[in-house]
Amino acid sequence: MTKYRGLLWRRLPLRARVIGAFTLGAAVAALVLIIITYGLSRQSMLRQREESSERQFFANARQVQSSLRAEDPDFAQLLESLPSLSGSRSIIRTGDETWTSLSLTPNDLPSEFVVAVIEASDARSLRYRLNDEPVLAFGLQLRPGGASALNEVAYFELVPFVEVENTLESLALILLVGGALTVLVGVGIGLWASGGLLRPLTEISHAATSIAQGRFDTRLEEVRDPDLAALVNSFNEMAAAMENRITRDARFASDVSHELRSPLMTLRASIDVMQHRREELSDRTKQALDLLNDEVARFEHLVQDLLDLSTSDSGPMENDLVNIEELVKATLKLTEDDASLEIIGTARGALVMGDKRRLAQVLDNLLRNAQKYGGGVTRITVTPNGGKIEIAVEDSGPGVAPSERSLVFERFTRGAAARKRGAGDGAGLGLALVDEHARRHGGSARVEGKSDGQPGARFVITLPRAGRR
Numbered sequence: 001m002t003k004y005r006g007l008l009w010r011r012l013p014l015r016a017r018v019i020g021a022f023t024l025g026a027a028v029a030a031l032v033l034i035i036i037t038y039g040l041s042r043q044s045m046l047r048q049r050e051e052s053s054e055r056q057f058f059a060n061a062r063q064v065q066s067s068l069r070a071e072d073p074d075f076a077q078l079l080e081s082l083p084s085l086s087g088s089r090s091i092i093r094t095g096d097e098t099w100t101s102l103s104l105t106p107n108d109l110p111s112e113f114v115v116a117v118i119e120a121s122d123a124r125s126l127r128y129r130l131n132d133e134p135v136l137a138f139g140l141q142l143r144p145g146g147a148s149a150l151n152e153v154a155y156f157e158l159v160p161f162v163e164v165e166n167t168l169e170s171l172a173l174i175l176l177v178g179g180a181l182t183v184l185v186g187v188g189i190g191l192w193a194s195g196g197l198l199r200p201l202t203e204i205s206h207a208a209t210s211i212a213q214g215r216f217d218t219r220l221e222e223v224r225d226p227d228l229a230a231l232v233n234s235f236n237e238m239a240a241a242m243e244n245r246i247t248r249d250a251r252f253a254s255d256v257s258h259e260l261r262s263p264l265m266t267l268r269a270s271i272d273v274m275q276h277r278r279e280e281l282s283d284r285t286k287q288a289l290d291l292l293n294d295e296v297a298r299f300e301h302l303v304q305d306l307l308d309l310s311t312s313d314s315g316p317m318e319n320d321l322v323n324i325e326e327l328v329k330a331t332l333k334l335t336e337d338d339a340s341l342e343i344i345g346t347a348r349g350a351l352v353m354g355d356k357r358r359l360a361q362v363l364d365n366l367l368r369n370a371q372k373y374g375g376g377v378t379r380i381t382v383t384p385n386g387g388k389i390e391i392a393v394e395d396s397g398p399g400v401a402p403s404e405r406s407l408v409f410e411r412f413t414r415g416a417a418a419r420k421r422g423a424g425d426g427a428g429l430g431l432a433l434v435d436e437h438a439r440r441h442g443g444s445a446r447v448e449g450k451s452d453g454q455p456g457a458r459f460v461i462t463l464p465r466a467g468r469r
Contacts, residue, residue: 351466
């Protein structure tokens with residue numbers, strides 16, 4: 001059970017744990033303070049009341065003892081003349097079990113207490129409840145003397161403790177209210193402390209998200225706190241090192257791609273010349289020329305994809321309002337086979353903030369991927385999903401196996417459909433570009449099966465929604 005509670009506590013958000021710790025600390029402190037304060041106050045008030053009542057009792061008992069010197073003492077008049085402490089009441093028992101009192105009856109005293117007083121040589125006291133009210137009873141066996149004809153006289157005094165009980169109840173209520181206020185203060189301090197504690201973490205989270213979206217120049221502001229300064233400096237150093245590495249790798253890929261363009265242009269020009277004189281070539285040479293032409297075309301696509309990736313990694317990205325529906329229609333017009341497709345969805349006039357050229361490349365890559373490996377596009381949907389827009393491209397191909405759905409967006413990874421073709425006309429960078437551009441726009445890319453259960457794949461791009469027209 002303790003282990004389960006520990007796991008449950010660790011699953012709570014950090015802010016909740018900080019606030020909970022302060023609240024629990026304040027509650028424990030308030031509870032301890034209430035118990036100690038109430039206990040000490042109760043003990044002190046009861047002791048003071050008992051001491052004052054006891055002093056008054058013995059003073060009254062002495063007056064009763066003095067009255068016993070008379071031959072026939074008038075106990076009723078005596079009891080009326082005795083001082084009363086906070087409503088105390090007295091009763092006298094003589095040896096023939098005659099009781100004299102102004103307001104008490106023998107039944108108000110416990111019989112065992114009366115017997116204990118008569119048999120004892122010193123005073124006795126007892127605290128009990130009479131008519132559901134707390135009282136303190138005193139009793140003392142007196143020794144008659146002088147001219148008194150009485151053999152035994154016992155004096156009893158009953159002191160009410162209702163006032164003390166009411167005072168303690170008021171004190172308990174005050175302490176409970178104070179404890180509740182203390183807990184609320186603890187919650188407030190927890191909120192303030194958690195805000196100060198989590199603010200640097202929130203800033204780091206925002207900075208990390210910004211870097212993940214492609215703004216590699218994002219840095220944290222310097223802080224004066226020595227404990228946080230090390231974290232901020234380490235994060236900034238890591239971001240700078242990552243920016244340098246990505247920039248260097250992107251520059252390398254860009255330089256290599258540019259360097260490859262010159263021999264490719266030469267090869268393309270040579271192939272074009274040979275294509276013009278194709279009739280003069282033998283069949284075997286024509287076959288070799290066709291193979292060479294296909295490989296050069298594939299090489300050109302690879303170089304262009306590498307250039308696009310290097311630009312995606314380190315190049316600046318424009319931020320404009322883009323109408324997704326219009327962008328999808330414009331991209332479809334450029335693809336002859338898909339020009340007649342109807343866009344299905346309810347996100348009319350949906351806007352996203354991003355780079356229109358790169359978003360168009362995302363759509364174009366998905367359409368071309370469906371044409372090459374999925375038997376053509378069967379449906380395109382543009383639908384809202386909370387604060388985001390989902391663009392889905394469905395095809396009628398063999399689909400993507402669940403084990404490959406997280407791999408097809410990696411660079412130089414080709415799905416089973418592409419490998420089966422054996423044409424070698426793809427390098428596995430098209431979907432990688434889709435994923436890169438989607439993440440740079442704060443979105444994501446995924447592939448799943450079609451919702452109607454039919455064969456085919458459904459590629460979904462999720463982008464943050466900017467607003468409506």
